[in-house]
Amino acid sequence: DTGVSQDPRHKITKRGQNVTFRCDPISEHNRLYWYRQTLGQGPEFLTYFQNEAQLEKSRLLSDRFSAERPKGSFSTLEIQRTEQGDSAMYLCASSFPGKETQYFGPGTRLLVL
Amino acid sequence: AQSVAQPEDQVNVAEGNPLTVKCTYSVSGNPYLFWYVQYPNRGLQFLLKYITGDNLVKGSYGFEAEFNKSQTSFHLKKPSALVSDSALYFCAVRDIGPRYSSASKIIFGSGTRLSIRP
Numbered sequence: 001d002t003g004v005s006q007d008p009r010h011k012i013t014k015r016g017q018n019v020t021f022r023c024d025p026i027s028e029h030n031r032l033y034w035y036r037q038t039l040g041q042g043p044e045f046l047t048y049f050q051n052e053a054q055l056e057k058s059r060l061l062s063d064r065f066s067a068e069r070p071k072g073s074f075s076t077l078e079i080q081r082t083e084q085g086d087s088a089m090y091l092c093a094s095s096f097p098g099k100e101t102q103y104f105g106p107g108t109r110l111l112v113l
Numbered sequence: 114a115q116s117v118a119q120p121e122d123q124v125n126v127a128e129g130n131p132l133t134v135k136c137t138y139s140v141s142g143n144p145y146l147f148w149y150v151q152y153p154n155r156g157l158q159f160l161l162k163y164i165t166g167d168n169l170v171k172g173s174y175g176f177e178a179e180f181n182k183s184q185t186s187f188h189l190k191k192p193s194a195l196v197s198d199s200a201l202y203f204c205a206v207r208d209i210g211p212r213y214s215s216a217s218k219i220i221f222g223s224g225t226r227l228s229i230r231p
Contacts, residue, residue, distance in 0.1 A: 004156075033218065042203050042221030043157070056218065091156055100145050100164060100207055102219055106155040 001089045004105035006092050012111045013082055020078045021108045025094030032075050034067055035091040036060065043091055049075060096108060115140045117187075117204045119222040126194045134189040134225045136204030145207035146187045147219065148178055152200050158203075163187060166224050174198070194229045201226050 013019050025032045030036045030051050035043035045067070047057045051072040061067075064082075069075040079086055088108050093102040116139045126132045138144055145164050149157040161172025167179045178189045189202060204222040 036200055040224075042224050043219075045208075045220070048218060088126040088183075093157075101147070101162055103159060105147075106156045109147075109154075 004092055004094055004103055006090075006105040006108050008108055009106060010097075010111075012113065014113050015084060016081055018078065018080045019082060019110065020076055021090055022074060022076050023092030023105060024074045024084050025092070026103060028093035028096065029070065029103075030101075031095045032069060033093040033095075034075070034077055035093065037089040037091055037107070038087075042082075046077075051052050073087075079110075082110075085113050086110060087112045115144075115206045115220050116182045116220040117146075117206045117220065119202075119204055119225045121225050122223075123226045125229065126227070128196055128229050129193050130230050131195045132191050132198070132227065132229075134160045134202050134204075134227060136187045136189065136222060138185050138187060138204075138206055140206060141209065144180075144187075146178075146180065147205040148172065148176070148205045149205060149221075150189075150200050151203065151224075155208070157203065183190075196231055199227055199229045216222050 004043040007022045034046040044045040045058050046061050047067050049069040052069050064080045067077045089107045091107045093104045095102045118137050147162045148160040150160055151157050160176050161170050163170045163180045171177045176191050179185050201224050203224050205219045208220050209218045
């Protein structure tokens with residue numbers, strides 16, 4: 001396992017459709033984070049998990065967004081009824097217990113038409 | 114609230130010259146500071162971090178950063194720039210997490226685009 005992986009890398013969808021992204025963290029990393037990055041901006045925090053528990057959610061995470069990490073390994077981020085404003089890069093990161101450094105995946109770029 | 118500021122949107126340097134990318138921070142308590150780099154259409158790569166100890170932190174690809182508490186700065190430096198260093202650089206700070214968890218999110222600056230000309 002060489003790093004955090006995300007799938008798909010790119011997603012184009014029509015407004016109103018639902019999309020789901022997957023993140024596989026580095027093995028033995030019990031913490032998993034989701035961020036969103038829009039063009040020309042730094043990443044903004046969405047939510048994070050410690051094992052299967054979702055411990056914090058940003059106000060950016062509207063009711064249309066839901067994240068899960070059912071077995072404490074991979075995580076999914078679902079966006080329901082997508083809007084054009086959801087177009088962004090969605091980044092996943094993971095970290096080892098007791099360590100501060102987060103390691104990022106390549107991201108999923110979402111375009112909502 | 115924890116925050117970082119990157120005052121320069123873009124930095125242009127000639128190859129072989131030293132480079133500096135600036136970052137200032139505002140934190141409650143002890144700062145945990147990071148630098149990440151992002152190449153086009155890719156995720157963020159960790160460069161280095163400061164948690165405690167020596168004020169000069171060495172990281173990947175020959176980069177280093179100097180923590181200055183009196184100036185609340187954490188500037189990224191490299192003695193001799195390479196064209197391949199051209200990328201988007203983010204300064205970041207660890208936020209204070211909830212009491213029930215030692216984990217916490219990272220707050221990023223707006224980024225500085227570094228351009229190295231041959």
